[in-house]
Amino acid sequence: MTTTLARRNDQGDVAAQRSPRDRLADHLTGLRAFAISLCRNGAQADDLVQETILKAWSNIDKFDPATNLEAWLFTILRNTFYSALRKTRREVADSDGTYAATMFEKPAHDGRLAFNDFQRAFDQLSPEHREVLILVGASGYSCEDAAQMMGVAVGTVKSRANRARKRLAELMQIGDGEDLFAGTDGAMTAVISRSVPSAA
């Protein structure tokens, strides 16, 4: 169990003193949650997490221990996600809603907005919109942190988050009592291909 890396700090094994590689295990839950948020597809999310772990492991010397490891991992994950998206647009097109339908069957016990409707709307957002909303709306990163992870300006993060919230609201209103959500493959593909070429 003892590795050369671990032996460097044989005493006082607090998080800051553990090697970044040993700390990777602490971030599996967060990485997977972020992956699920981006992909909305469990199998694809798991592949993404696996690839992220491999990349993080072999590039660990590029991580600055003074910075946030989760943010560094999220950056690798989202970059991996977007380059895979460019390559396999066809596969991504059928991921709309399938994850939410199978994995989120909890009853909507509070829901001023019905949670199922919310999730369906969330699934229909472009990955860029899901990403910005999860980073700044749900996981508590600052717009500055998110800007760094996404490789864009802070202003872009803010305006993208606003547009994404607006789009969510639109999707939920359109969906009210309508079955416009049926057969969204074409729309999903259009959204994805439109949003792929540049992150700006």
Place this chain on the structure above:
Amino acid sequence: MQQSRSGKGVINAEMKAQIDENLKRVYQDALSEEVPDRFKDLLAQLKAKDAQK
């Protein structure tokens, strides 16, 4: 109800709060899922391989 379809609709503070509350729930649901063993196994394998060098 449909005016924001034009894309000009404004999200008021209450709507924003509701959206963010739901976003947190989406994220929390994802966070509460059990992490598959394959990732811990993968890290263990990488570590073992590293130790052999």
